[in-house]
Amino acid sequence: MPDITLEQAQISIRAALEKAESINTKMCIAVVDTGGNLKAFVRMEKAWLGSIDIAMKKAKTSRYFDMPTGEIGEMSQPGRELFNIEISNDGLITFPGGLPLTNRDDEVIGAIGVSGSTVSNDLIVAEAGETALSGHFLYSEKKV
Amino acid sequence: MPDITLEQAQISIRAALEKAESINTKMCIAVVDTGGNLKAFVRMEKAWLGSIDIAMKKAKTSRYFDMPTGEIGEMSQPGRELFNIEISNDGLITFPGGLPLTNRDDEVIGAIGVSGSTVSNDLIVAEAGETALSGHFLYSEKKV
Amino acid sequence: MPDITLEQAQISIRAALEKAESINTKMCIAVVDTGGNLKAFVRMEKAWLGSIDIAMKKAKTSRYFDMPTGEIGEMSQPGRELFNIEISNDGLITFPGGLPLTNRDDEVIGAIGVSGSTVSNDLIVAEAGETALSGHFLYSEKKV
Amino acid sequence: MPDITLEQAQISIRAALEKAESINTKMCIAVVDTGGNLKAFVRMEKAWLGSIDIAMKKAKTSRYFDMPTGEIGEMSQPGRELFNIEISNDGLITFPGGLPLTNRDDEVIGAIGVSGSTVSNDLIVAEAGETALSGHFLYSEKKV
Numbered sequence: 001m002p003d004i005t006l007e008q009a010q011i012s013i014r015a016a017l018e019k020a021e022s023i024n025t026k027m028c029i030a031v032v033d034t035g036g037n038l039k040a041f042v043r044m045e046k047a048w049l050g051s052i053d054i055a056m057k058k059a060k061t062s063r064y065f066d067m068p069t070g071e072i073g074e075m076s077q078p079g080r081e082l083f084n085i086e087i088s089n090d091g092l093i094t095f096p097g098g099l100p101l102t103n104r105d106d107e108v109i110g111a112i113g114v115s116g117s118t119v120s121n122d123l124i125v126a127e128a129g130e131t132a133l134s135g136h137f138l139y140s141e142k143k144v
Numbered sequence: 145m146p147d148i149t150l151e152q153a154q155i156s157i158r159a160a161l162e163k164a165e166s167i168n169t170k171m172c173i174a175v176v177d178t179g180g181n182l183k184a185f186v187r188m189e190k191a192w193l194g195s196i197d198i199a200m201k202k203a204k205t206s207r208y209f210d211m212p213t214g215e216i217g218e219m220s221q222p223g224r225e226l227f228n229i230e231i232s233n234d235g236l237i238t239f240p241g242g243l244p245l246t247n248r249d250d251e252v253i254g255a256i257g258v259s260g261s262t263v264s265n266d267l268i269v270a271e272a273g274e275t276a277l278s279g280h281f282l283y284s285e286k287k288v
Numbered sequence: 289m290p291d292i293t294l295e296q297a298q299i300s301i302r303a304a305l306e307k308a309e310s311i312n313t314k315m316c317i318a319v320v321d322t323g324g325n326l327k328a329f330v331r332m333e334k335a336w337l338g339s340i341d342i343a344m345k346k347a348k349t350s351r352y353f354d355m356p357t358g359e360i361g362e363m364s365q366p367g368r369e370l371f372n373i374e375i376s377n378d379g380l381i382t383f384p385g386g387l388p389l390t391n392r393d394d395e396v397i398g399a400i401g402v403s404g405s406t407v408s409n410d411l412i413v414a415e416a417g418e419t420a421l422s423g424h425f426l427y428s429e430k431k432v
Numbered sequence: 433m434p435d436i437t438l439e440q441a442q443i444s445i446r447a448a449l450e451k452a453e454s455i456n457t458k459m460c461i462a463v464v465d466t467g468g469n470l471k472a473f474v475r476m477e478k479a480w481l482g483s484i485d486i487a488m489k490k491a492k493t494s495r496y497f498d499m500p501t502g503e504i505g506e507m508s509q510p511g512r513e514l515f516n517i518e519i520s521n522d523g524l525i526t527f528p529g530g531l532p533l534t535n536r537d538d539e540v541i542g543a544i545g546v547s548g549s550t551v552s553n554d555l556i557v558a559e560a561g562e563t564a565l566s567g568h569f570l571y572s573e574k575k576v
Contacts, residue, residue: 001289001290001291001322002289003289033323034289034323035321035322035323035324035325036323036325037323037324
């Protein structure tokens with residue numbers, strides 16, 4: 001089972017932090033590993049305290065189902081097939097801002113969760129973290 | 145009080161596992177007893193980590209109300225009589241995939257909960273587990 | 289990161305069950321994977337209900353620190369260096385009955401937790417589960 | 433209210449990481465702010481999963497009482513005045529490895545918590561994080 005390293009988690013977090021600054025937001029950013037356990041976390045100055053737990057739960061939720069949190073949120077609306085799934089697993093967060101992280105073989109090695117602004121901004125910052133890690137794998141591959 | 149045995153729980157789980165494999169899904173499967181307490185559990189390779197708790201909660205929910213989880217889910221929608229019942233009992237899951245298990249006298253002796261795919265697939269696998277146990281009782285009866 | 293398969297978990301559980309029966313005890317037996325998440329679980333007839341959670345917590349505790357639970361328990365006594373560590377991680381169990389499970393390269397791939405009798409019996413049954421899996425790896429190795 | 437910045441938390445964590453590597457340990461390192469809320473966290477490869485929560489709880493405990501965790505642990509032993517204080521605050525950890533972090537005016541601005549080895553190693557690594565931050569303040573002061 002492949003797993004994310006601390007170096008890789010930090011590549012992802014660093015890129016997410018830069019994006020968060022560039023769009024003038026104050027974020028909490030969490031990365032979990034393959035087992036869904038916390039690998040790394042940062043909170044920017046003046047980020048909402050309530051976002052600490054949400055960022056972690058977004059990362060966990062994304063790894064627990066290997067999909068973007070927002071996709072689960074669409075299916076958990078009233079009348080949809082996964083209504084109130086958020087109650088499970090000691091609490092899930094199913095709005096956007098959580099994304100799986102994959103290696104060069106497209107295997108899930110963890111997930112990133114971002115909270116602190118609008119959900120669209122949260123997602124933009126999570127995508128920056130995800131893209132940086134994909135780029136890192138691509139670059140490492142080329143080097144060899 | 146009639147209660148499921150471990151052997152019966154394993155008959156149900158084995159049939160559910162076979163069905164899960166035959167429809168190419170990766171499932172978590174839980175069986176609880178008459179008291180609603182976990183009797184047996186298995187997680188297939190690459191099943192969603194988030195499905196561990198959901199399978200257990202589906203089984204618990206089904207036994208707690210002696211009905212398929214999906215029936216409760218219909219009554220827990222916004223505006224319906226059981227709105228947000230999921231918040232009770234340390235968390236219920238009310239979408240399909242949980243079914244009561246009964247003995248030959250049609251008494252509830254436990255429940256099965258399945259999670260890991262679409263809710264329709266979850267239900268198909270749960271039904272396979274329920275049917276196998278019913279068949280076992282039927283067969284044992286005939287034997288005597 | 290190596291991880292236990294369901295087949296391997298079941299080899300371990302089956303051996304533990306046989307040992308439990310042979311010494312006339314009623315056990316709960318849990319196996320977790322590398323990430324500390326539940327892989328498989330069984331409860332024998334008339335096993336204590338309170339042992340469901342203890343077996344799971346023993347397995348989790350053993351994997352969380354990659355050592356037998358009893359070793360942690362010695363260090364967590366009053367006046368010792370890890371006093372009251374049990375309060376962490378949503379509850380640990382630090383008396384004997386939890387053991388790491390390793391593959392043929394001696395890497396931890398999960399853990400087994402047993403509860404339902406005296407702690408010495410719990411440990412005997414956990415050892416049976418651990419030994420069976422080691423033997424399985426040894427045998428598979430020879431086959432090649 | 434003075435408070436730790438993310439940059440300062442990272443100075444502390446970086447120094448702790450270097451110390452952990454230099455003494456060949458695998459650590460979880462957490463920093464909380466003045467409010468006791470998580471500011472930053474890292475987990476090294478192969479660090480115990482159980483240390484994630486313990487590192488966080490050590491940092492929280494140290495800030496909640498503005499003293500090294502080990503000092504509280506001495507007072508929480510059987511027969512002492514704070515017996516079983518660990519049960520409060522959703523769980524405290526009172527063995528060594530948590531230290532307050534202060535600014536140049538000696539005001540507490542947060543705390544660091546380290547877990548992953550013997551408690552004496554945990555403390556050495558926490559001290560490295562604490563010392564680095566003190567040095568940073570000293571150096572910044574001189575610069576002006």
